[in-house]
Amino acid sequence: MISFVQVGKTYPDGTVAVAATDLTADSGRITVLVGPSGSGKTTLLRMVNRMIEPTSGEILIDGVDVRSKSAPELRRGIGYVIQNAGLFPHRTVLANVMTVPRLLGWSKDKARERAMELLTTVGLEESHAKRYPFQLSGGQQQRVGVARALAADPPVLLMDEPFSAVDPVVRKDLQTELLRLQSELSKTILFVTHDIDEAIQLGDKVAVLNTGGVLEQFDTPTELLANPKNEFVESFLGLDRGVRRLSFFSSTGVPLRPEPVVARDAPAAEVLARRGAQPWLLVVDDGHKPLGWLTAEQVPADGDLTKVAVGELVSYGHTFGAATDSLRAALDSAILSPSSRAVGVAEDGRVVGVASVEELVPAIRAAQSASVPDTGHGDRGEPGDRVEPGDRNDREDRDDNPDTV
């Protein structure tokens, strides 16, 4: 557990980066610090490993003041991951990951074994070990950064905008990977981001900071979305917070109708009967997997769907897991489809049924008036677009490679 007790930081030029802050990051959980540029997120984070010293208050890790150890000793017990990974460019991937174990006096063999194991854990291949950082993609470099931070198995991990420099698709992969890793490793993670979607996706709890280092709200993502404490938090969460909140509700209440679903080789009489009752038909293959939509007018007069080429069907966009996905996934599936209908599938991909946007409305209304239990990491939904951060690595007094101490 990391406890900030009345922690403040005023820089020598008088800038108040962090106002007196009380905050507790629970053990084995991800606590996200989110806020606009200059709200003191990085300063708060770096006070934990003493890259920056507070001007007031104290920081305790499991009840022990961080100042009771020398900074280098403290840092070797705290993993640290930054934007652009901060890898040593002149060292191989393997050597990068071995850095802290070697500093801790592990034998070369033990450190190498651990590093190889970790590279696999973070989703890299053995062949990557001998490469230099410039020979990896941005996403792969970030994975090496995470492996390096985990090398000495520190209980605490500080992550400062670790996924900001990669494209949104890779970023989403890295977020998913972090959640998977965390479900196995249960580290105490303090994670800084500008991006409220990332905060909601990853955080067990989220601290929303404002300019001047003021902590506006510290809550679970569901509570933040349901009850923002003030206008600042509300506007920071964005106008679509109602939609985001749907990520925390199951789609199991969505009425999925099987009637508009028809096999491509279904008997003509069945096709024609369904055409009469439905404006859109979802055509499925012989494994009951979706092929695409057909409007009633597009159905051949003799009801023979095999006459319609699969390429002529209207794309169904993407499906949602009827038993596993959130209400937001169901809504996305409907609004992103030209038919305005969501396609619900079972785990094996077979179509369970479809629901129009209108048919989703009662389930959405029920969710919006319900309170959500504090489930921690439930279904977190999809992270959305993000605000690109500025380059933070230009600050003079910042040492981004604490391993070098």
Ligand SMILES: Nc1ncnc2c1ncn2[C@@H]1O[C@H](COP(=O)(O)OP(=O)(O)OP(=O)(O)O)[C@@H](O)[C@H]1O
């Ligand atoms: N060495 C310094 N001297 C003076 N002011 C500083 C120094 N480092 C940071 N600041 C100021 O402290 C405030 C908080 O900075 P900090 O980097 O912690 O914010 P942040 O929320 O992490 O911002 P960003 O997301 O843009 O990185 C800012 O106003 C910043 O300009």
